[in-house]
Amino acid sequence: MKSDIYNWFFLILKRDLLIAFRRSSTYITPLIFFLIVVSFFPLALSPDQDFLRSLAPGVIWIAALLSSLLAVETIFSEDFKDGTLDEFFVTNEPSFVLVFAKVLCHWLITGLPILLASAISSIILYLPASSFLPMICSLILGTFFMSLLGAMGAALSLGRSAILSSIIVLPFSIPTLLMGTAVVSSAINNQDYSGFLLIMGAMLAIGIPGLCLLTVEAILLNYE
Amino acid sequence: MKSDIYNWFFLILKRDLLIAFRRSSTYITPLIFFLIVVSFFPLALSPDQDFLRSLAPGVIWIAALLSSLLAVETIFSEDFKDGTLDEFFVTNEPSFVLVFAKVLCHWLITGLPILLASAISSIILYLPASSFLPMICSLILGTFFMSLLGAMGAALSLGRSAILSSIIVLPFSIPTLLMGTAVVSSAINNQDYSGFLLIMGAMLAIGIPGLCLLTVEAILLNYE
Amino acid sequence: MSRIWNFIKSWTVEMGSPPLFFQWSSKALPWLAIISIIVFSIGMVWGIFYSPTDYKQGDVYRIIYIHVPSAILGQSILMFMAICGFITVVWRVKISGMLIKSAASIGASFTLIALITGSIWGKPTWGTWWVWDARLTSTLILFFIYTAIIGLHSSLDDKTKADRAISILSLVGIAIIPIIKKSVDWWYTLHQPSTFTLSSAPSMAPDMYQPLLVCVLGFYLIFAFLLTMNLRAEIVFREKNKTWVSKQYLNRQKNDK
Amino acid sequence: MLPKLKVKNLSCSRADNLLFHDLNFEVVAGKNIEIIGSNGSGKTTLLRILLGLINIGEGKLEWLDNEENYNHYRSIDCFYQGHSLGIKNLLSAHENLSLSSYSFGASEEKIAYALDRVGIKNHLSFTSELSVGQKKRISIARWLLKDFGIYFIDEPFSALDDQATSLIIEIIEELNAKGASFVITGHRASDVISNQIFLDHEV
Amino acid sequence: MLPKLKVKNLSCSRADNLLFHDLNFEVVAGKNIEIIGSNGSGKTTLLRILLGLINIGEGKLEWLDNEENYNHYRSIDCFYQGHSLGIKNLLSAHENLSLSSYSFGASEEKIAYALDRVGIKNHLSFTSELSVGQKKRISIARWLLKDFGIYFIDEPFSALDDQATSLIIEIIEELNAKGASFVITGHRASDVISNQIFLDHEV
Numbered sequence A, B: 001m002k003s004d005i006y007n008w009f010f011l012i013l014k015r016d017l018l019i020a021f022r023r024s025s026t027y028i029t030p031l032i033f034f035l036i037v038v039s040f041f042p043l044a045l046s047p048d049q050d051f052l053r054s055l056a057p058g059v060i061w062i063a064a065l066l067s068s069l070l071a072v073e074t075i076f077s078e079d080f081k082d083g084t085l086d087e088f089f090v091t092n093e094p095s096f097v098l099v100f101a102k103v104l105c106h107w108l109i110t111g112l113p114i115l116l117a118s119a120i121s122s123i124i125l126y127l128p129a130s131s132f133l134p135m136i137c138s139l140i141l142g143t144f145f146m147s148l149l150g151a152m153g154a155a156l157s158l159g160r161s162a163i164l165s166s167i168i169v170l171p172f173s174i175p176t177l178l179m180g181t182a183v184v185s186s187a188i189n190n191q192d193y194s195g196f197l198l199i200m201g202a203m204l205a206i207g208i209p210g211l212c213l214l215t216v217e218a219i220l221l222n223y224e
Numbered sequence C: 001m002s003r004i005w006n007f008i009k010s011w012t013v014e015m016g017s018p019p020l021f022f023q024w025s026s027k028a029l030p031w032l033a034i035i036s037i038i039v040f041s042i043g044m045v046w047g048i049f050y051s052p053t054d055y056k057q058g059d060v061y062r063i064i065y066i067h068v069p070s071a072i073l074g075q076s077i078l079m080f081m082a083i084c085g086f087i088t089v090v091w092r093v094k095i096s097g098m099l100i101k102s103a104a105s106i107g108a109s110f111t112l113i114a115l116i117t118g119s120i121w122g123k124p125t126w127g128t129w130w131v132w133d134a135r136l137t138s139t140l141i142l143f144f145i146y147t148a149i150i151g152l153h154s155s156l157d158d159k160t161k162a163d164r165a166i167s168i169l170s171l172v173g174i175a176i177i178p179i180i181k182k183s184v185d186w187w188y189t190l191h192q193p194s195t196f197t198l199s200s201a202p203s204m205a206p207d208m209y210q211p212l213l214v215c216v217l218g219f220y221l222i223f224a225f226l227l228t229m230n231l232r233a234e235i236v237f238r239e240k241n242k243t244w245v246s247k248q249y250l251n252r253q254k255n256d257k
Numbered sequence D, E: 001m002l003p004k005l006k007v008k009n010l011s012c013s014r015a016d017n018l019l020f021h022d023l024n025f026e027v028v029a030g031k032n033i034e035i036i037g038s039n040g041s042g043k044t045t046l047l048r049i050l051l052g053l054i055n056i057g058e059g060k061l062e063w064l065d066n067e068e069n070y071n072h073y074r075s076i077d078c079f080y081q082g083h084s085l086g087i088k089n090l091l092s093a094h095e096n097l098s099l100s101s102y103s104f105g106a107s108e109e110k111i112a113y114a115l116d117r118v119g120i121k122n123h124l125s126f127t128s129e130l131s132v133g134q135k136k137r138i139s140i141a142r143w144l145l146k147d148f149g150i151y152f153i154d155e156p157f158s159a160l161d162d163q164a165t166s167l168i169i170e171i172i173e174e175l176n177a178k179g180a181s182f183v184i185t186g187h188r189a190s191d192v193i194s195n196q197i198f199l200d201h202e203v
Ligand code: HEM
Pocket: C064, C067, C068, C071, C072, C075, C114, C115, C116, C117, C118, C119, C121, C122, C123, C125, C126, C129, C135, C136, C137, C139, C140, C198, C199, C201
């Protein structure tokens, strides 16, 4: 039974990754979007190094949140439209495994490009090298949490506009934003940032089961 | 014949406005999205008044672009799915009237709330009152241009490759962004901003016929 | 324990059946209206006309009698909605879903009132409409959460579905509110010392404080009153085709004659 | 009487499959044509080519115009109904008619009559609560809004119950009597329409 | 032999319309049930209630479990195919089978056999280029992937040509012989299935 759930999990993961790779826009769009948002600041405001460096943590985090959010919005809609979501719910396998697999897959195809983009941005925005590692760590935790939250928003607004799911999710992403920027700016100022990372980890630990279950509920709603 | 086109135009406008008003989320969501994105910046960067004031033009413009882009993305998809788009194209009425009517309707239900939201934002970002009027003027021109651009992107990505849409729309929105920001920052610094407004107006004047025609072509692509 | 649980469940289910609710609420409504209006007016009149003038702020401070109660209500209503949300998700009691929907717009309004009165108050005292202070910011986010809930509800055509959707959202909302409050606190102190912490304001004089308490109570009663009204409207709208609704109105018409 | 549309040597291939080849037929006033073929044989594609919605066929389409000449350009009012029905969920049945592109210029009485004819009471509520078949009835009501020259209807008989089927047949005959023509598709020959075109290559 | 599913006094109403009332039937191994009703009579709704996808009916469902008891909880493997077919456009026909939730645990040979059976060559390309009917064939191939207890199929016969129709009938009989049962819906009684349930209130 246990290995069954693993196989089930990997079946979904494989299927979704395959579909995502066949459509390159899934992983390229978040990356481009991120870079455009970031490059806008030097263009529109000021190319001054110190100014940009002070802006960098916030800008990178805002770009990360927005691009992860924009990408998550279609996570269930296609499966819902073409009837495959029905099929997953008709089997006797636990549905939150399905949700978790889809969230993980989504993170792999959008979170990783975002990490890449943020690495590039940290150079454009003159971030010191010492803050690189904490930035990546916080982004990993943060974007995964955003994928979870976004999945819930997407499930609640299945079939509706992207902007609706963003306003559902954005207010809830504020703690992540605050923690994330706190990690990076503490790292820049050589302060201790482990506390913030811990909190982000804790949020993720609670979020994974909690939000997955609520997402299952939200998906089932669309069947009524 | 001429009055026929007017009636045709108003038929579409009326239909779309009616549908939009039946679902209040269409006009509330861009407004709230705008405000949330704006409030991200003080949260992620710094709540300092002078700092925020210097950032404000850019922040407001980024929020305006994003919310108008997000909202425009479904402009044709519903009509495409439920077959009404086919019907509009089957009649002998000129299709760019259809596109223009849909863009105008879209601007009415998202652009106007965005203007309201930017007025609120100019208060919470401590923009001086003197820059209010130029900001609104530039936003009117800019969001309309974005609706046009976004409609084209939405038409291109109907049913398939969303990559085209974001890659085409985002880079093209950068001139609008830079002009718009320039108008507001010039106004803050008591410089002359009419030149930038003129350029934006010119872009719109070329964009309305040009982009509408391109959008018709882009929609027809989906039928092949 | 389980008996109490079952009792609560069956009680909520029973009292929550729309026709029954309609019956007892139409009896309770006039009383609720009278009491809430009396308490509310006492609070207002006492606060605005009979409480002492503040030595520093003058009469502007009287806005407190609207500001604070509505700020408090804004938070309590979300809590209330989360409780109803739990009942809706777990037991699928229909009426608790309608309760959330009816409460959401009231909660949003109170929060908006708190934001607006706060801004109005801030202009003379702080010299600006808005400050990115921890408490203000979290109130703003609270308002966003309300609008998310309302927007979600309006976007779904099927209203019972929409009720369950917003129950989920208000459950998440209540979980995230303390985190936001905490993190916003940290965030502010991170960057610069807080200039306007509300908690360190000079403790209030009792004759300013007492009317405030009455006002808060009055606001709660007004909320109960508005909620009942909203809920009744909602029920009639949703069940307009059911026989008991038409009967109710037929009876009403007979009584009117 | 001149045929409204002449189709000459129309061929089309999709992704290297020849869908149909050298089709020749004419659409005459008051007469119907049924295009029959199995799944994927190109029925939908043919209809869309005829209407100019897609432009991938080879061959000639000649439309009758007011001066009784034949043009490549279509000046006849046509009605097209695809697999999706063109019904808006957020509009009531009445609004779906009055605000559709086909109703452009139709009078209020026409609309009321059309709804009545298909047996849909003017639901004040939105159509989102109706089933697929009920929506199909609304879309059929729109046939009656104006005098269209040719009706191109993709699979009108699928997903319909017997009552609705006979309703459609009745309406088709009624419109035929007024001179309208129907070009419809289907999977097997219906008994109603005599002029049949088979698109039958292998699946 | 015990019936696999007993439906007792099932009623359901939607938006204040009673769709069906006091339905009683049993699904027996090797036997099929056809649910017949006009548009909007609640066929789709009934299937979804039986499967537990929606939870709005009143009444009792009792499922046979391995110990020959009846539970509210379903432990029988069921196959559900709704109006949408569950076919992914970006996957090839083969991948659509091997990566579907129903293939979970099916062997490679089964998949090849199933595709062969419905006459779809393993198109290496994506299924997005196939017609509705061809996709339907792929979705039918999935019936053969495992031994499901009950197949709930929503309108299997609509939008299909004669060849495919007889294919379906053949496959159903084949699976019946293995003990599987079908619960299918339709607009008019097909000749194949004897046990029919009519959901006929007014439209
Ligand atoms: C838009 C601006 C403002 C917002 C959003 C806001 C929000 C709040 C909130 C959420 C509370 C807490 C209610 C509770 O739970 O106890 C509160 C209380 C209070 N506010 Fe404001 N406020 C604003 C502006 C102001 C201003 C300008 C003043 C006066 C200088 C002020 C004075 C107070 C006082 C005295 C309390 C009661 C504190 C207590 O006893 O706990 N507020 N406000």
